[in-house]
Amino acid sequence: MADTTLDQSMAEATPLRFSTRAAITHAVLILGALIVLLPFYTMLSLSLKAPHEIMQQTGGFLGSQELFRDDFCIKLGNAVQDCMVNPIIYNYATAFEKAPLLRYLLNGLIVTVSIFVIQVIVALPCAYALAKLRFWGREAVFALVLFCLLIPVHAIALPLYIMLAKVGLTNTYAALIIPWTISVFGIFLMRQFFMTVPDDLIDAARMDGMSEYAIIWQVMLPTAIPALMAFGIFSVVAHWNDYFWPRIVITGNRDLFTPPLGLREFKGDADGDNFGPMMATACIIVTPLIVCFLLAQRRFIEGITLSGMK
Amino acid sequence: MSQISLRTITKSFGETPVLNNVSLDIEEGEFVTLVGPSGCGKSTFLRILAGLEAADAGQVEIQGRDVTAIRPADRNLAMVFQSYALYPHLSVAQNIMTPLRMRDLNRLGRLPVIGPLLSRAAHRKMRDQVGEVAETLQITPLLDRKPGQLSGGQRQRVALGRAMVRQPVAFLMDEPLSNLDAALRVHMRAELSELHRRLQATFVYVTHDQAEALTMSDRMAVMMHGDILQVGPPNDIYRNPASLDVARFIGSPRINTLPGEVNGTGGLELLGVTTETRVRGLRQAVTMGVRPEHLHMRVTGRFSGTVRHRENLGSDIFVHLEVAGAPAKVVLRLAPAEAVELGLGTRVAFDFNPTDILLFDATGARLAFTHPAREVA
Numbered sequence: 001m002a003d004t005t006l007d008q009s010m011a012e013a014t015p016l017r018f019s020t021r022a023a024i025t026h027a028v029l030i031l032g033a034l035i036v037l038l039p040f041y042t043m044l045s046l047s048l049k050a051p052h053e054i055m056q057q058t059g060g061f062l063g064s065q066e067l068f069r070d071d072f073c074i075k076l077g078n079a080v081q082d083c084m085v086n087p088i089i090y091n092y093a094t095a096f097e098k099a100p101l102l103r104y105l106l107n108g109l110i111v112t113v114s115i116f117v118i119q120v121i122v123a124l125p126c127a128y129a130l131a132k133l134r135f136w137g138r139e140a141v142f143a144l145v146l147f148c149l150l151i152p153v154h155a156i157a158l159p160l161y162i163m164l165a166k167v168g169l170t171n172t173y174a175a176l177i178i179p180w181t182i183s184v185f186g187i188f189l190m191r192q193f194f195m196t197v198p199d200d201l202i203d204a205a206r207m208d209g210m211s212e213y214a215i216i217w218q219v220m221l222p223t224a225i226p227a228l229m230a231f232g233i234f235s236v237v238a239h240w241n242d243y244f245w246p247r248i249v250i251t252g253n254r255d256l257f258t259p260p261l262g263l264r265e266f267k268g269d270a271d272g273d274n275f276g277p278m279m280a281t282a283c284i285i286v287t288p289l290i291v292c293f294l295l296a297q298r299r300f301i302e303g304i305t306l307s308g309m310k
Numbered sequence: 311m312s313q314i315s316l317r318t319i320t321k322s323f324g325e326t327p328v329l330n331n332v333s334l335d336i337e338e339g340e341f342v343t344l345v346g347p348s349g350c351g352k353s354t355f356l357r358i359l360a361g362l363e364a365a366d367a368g369q370v371e372i373q374g375r376d377v378t379a380i381r382p383a384d385r386n387l388a389m390v391f392q393s394y395a396l397y398p399h400l401s402v403a404q405n406i407m408t409p410l411r412m413r414d415l416n417r418l419g420r421l422p423v424i425g426p427l428l429s430r431a432a433h434r435k436m437r438d439q440v441g442e443v444a445e446t447l448q449i450t451p452l453l454d455r456k457p458g459q460l461s462g463g464q465r466q467r468v469a470l471g472r473a474m475v476r477q478p479v480a481f482l483m484d485e486p487l488s489n490l491d492a493a494l495r496v497h498m499r500a501e502l503s504e505l506h507r508r509l510q511a512t513f514v515y516v517t518h519d520q521a522e523a524l525t526m527s528d529r530m531a532v533m534m535h536g537d538i539l540q541v542g543p544p545n546d547i548y549r550n551p552a553s554l555d556v557a558r559f560i561g562s563p564r565i566n567t568l569p570g571e572v573n574g575t576g577g578l579e580l581l582g583v584t585t586e587t588r589v590r591g592l593r594q595a596v597t598m599g600v601r602p603e604h605l606h607m608r609v610t611g612r613f614s615g616t617v618r619h620r621e622n623l624g625s626d627i628f629v630h631l632e633v634a635g636a637p638a639k640v641v642l643r644l645a646p647a648e649a650v651e652l653g654l655g656t657r658v659a660f661d662f663n664p665t666d667i668l669l670f671d672a673t674g675a676r677l678a679f680t681h682p683a684r685e686v687a
């Protein structure tokens with residue numbers, strides 16, 4: 001009886017009460033969100049504006065959206081009135097015209113998906129063995145995994161590059177994919193998750209006649225979906241956005257460019273930096289990720305809380 | 311020849327010995343219970359039988375075949391786990407079907423979508439078998455649910471179904487009822503016994519709850535500290551325990567124990583009373599055990615104590631007496647009518663029938679005794 005009245009009064013009071021603590025928390029969070037969003041704001045804004053508005057920093061967020069004269073078009077010998085263009089159309093059309101952006105997006109897709117799939121194929125059995133099988137030296141192997149987590153990719157980039165160059169794999173998809181197929185982070189994350197799977201479940205599967213590999217793919221994989229989603233997002237985001245490694249191993253062949261490499265096309269041209277189309281490209285590149293994030297938002301947050309990486 | 315036999319099984323985890331030379335034979339169709347206090351090695355023993363754990367030494371034979379080195383799946387045993395261990399991502403029907411899929415289908419037939427198309431007959435047969443099992447366990451309406459949407463009792467049944475569907479040599483159960491509430495546990499006890507009668511299959515059941523062991527088993531094996539102390543039908547073990555440890559473990563409330571002494575002439579002295587019980591042997595300290603139901607309130611009783619606590623179970627009342635010279639309270643089982651006017655602090659005289667007592671020597675082993683015929687009121 002006393003409990004229910006207490007509950008009711010709490011339920012009624014909560015929306016009315018002003019809490020300084022909550023207010024401060026929210027103020028800090030809003031500030032943080034603004035700082036994080038500012039570059040995106042600039043990126044989107046610049047992709048909508050005409051070059052002179054970008055240079056003079058006028059026009060607010062949207063720009064005036066007046067037609068302007070495309071100098072490159074005039075250089076090609078067209079009449080002035082044919083070369084008046086809308087800034088949005090100009091920026092986005094140039095992004096697609098000047099570089100094979102669709103090709104880059106496709107490359108990005110091929111590379112990130114291949115990396116993720118192979119990472120899973122490698123990491124799940126490793127994690128299963130480290131979490132659930134008893135064998136000599138297991139702790140040492142796990143310590144090695146933890147140790148490998150500490151190695152920054154840049155430290156091993158040069159030897160990796162040399163190795164790939166020696167076997168003649170530079171400028172191939174393989175060069176983009178192979179170095180990332182063994183993810184110690186993935187092994188670690190999945191191992192931590194598998195530790196929480198009850199041993200009885202695995203023993204039950206053994207009694208039912210499953211082999212160890214069948215247990216991995218038919219029992220552990222389905223129960224590990226939330227953890228895999230989290231890992232998948234980390235992996236895909238990291239490799240979709242990676243500029244460093246593709247820049248090293250893809251040296252001439254534009255057909256193999258990943259989206260971040262595509263951004264370079266607008267940098268350091270003879271006729272100066274062309275920020276509008278460049279930002280339009282950036283917008284196009286981040287859109288798939290943002291869409292994926294919005295679709296998988298809840299899973300993503302679950303995954304981060306799960307891995308304790310807040 | 312027995313259906314399952316375990317011979318001189320020894321197992322230790324690191325330095326800790328868990329099983330010391332344990333042997334057990336199980337006949338076909340028997341309901342055998344392994345009972346013992348927590349941590350005595352029951353689960354380990356069962357897991358060695360199942361093949362989930364390897365013994366350090368000893369053999370496991372099933373139907374005359376040495377299976378010591380054979381993997382669990384090929385021993386044709388089924389196991390029900392304490393946590394039920396249902397596959398959380400599969401429906402109840404798929405859970406029950408899993409052992410059939412793994413046994414009856416080849417790699418191709420197990421593929422998700424084309425599997426059922428390729429081996430249509432096998433799949434139809436499997437679905438029928440699942441349907442039958444579900445019918446037996448009355449879980450047909452639950453077949454499409456996921457384990458997460460079931461109550462504890464329902465999960466228990468699904469776990470049983472997954473074990474039954476394959477018609478294994480024996481069912482192994484590791485405390486399958488311990489996650490259920492008290493009422494459901496009693497109900498499932500009856501259901502398991504019923505199931506055993508109907509299936510005529512061998513059941514090996516592990517529990518630390520002696521009530522489960524007493525009510526369900528044909529034979530029970532009492533385990534303690536990694537040894538099987540006594541094997542036999544529940545009644546024999548209850549009436550005729552081989553040692554003080556067994557006597558103390560089986561029976562609730564616990565058997566009353568009183569310190570005693572065998573005097574120079576072989577007479578048993580208890581709390582200063584010389585009884586007519588004769589023990590052959592030397593003068594020695596002994597322990598007498600007597601069950602609460604064998605103590606009677608009697609005005610002429612030779613022993614007496616003060617009521618310190620009453621436990622009313624409705625049908626019975628357990629009265630706890632403080633008796634001078636006894637290290638622990640002495641418990642009497644009384645009918646409610648007898649116990650009406652026994653308030654706390656009342657002095658009560660009690661006695662026992664000399665044939666109802668058990669005597670143990672200082673090491674806890676049973677002592678034989680004789681007694682001249684005495685009239686019992």
Ligand SMILES: Nc1ncnc2c1ncn2[C@@H]1O[C@H](COP(=O)(O)OP(=O)(O)OP(=O)(O)O)[C@@H](O)[C@H]1O
Pocket residue numbers: 323328346347348349350351352353354355517518
């Ligand atoms: N994997 C293991 N590693 C180390 N020690 C273990 C392991 N499994 C069990 N033990 C130890 O072996 C002993 C027996 O364990 P077991 O699980 O067989 O007990 P039990 O009789 O089933 O107890 P309970 O009734 O609590 O389930 C315990 O002391 C336990 O600590």
Ligand SMILES: [Mg+2]
Pocket residue numbers: 352353354484
């Ligand atoms: Mg146990």
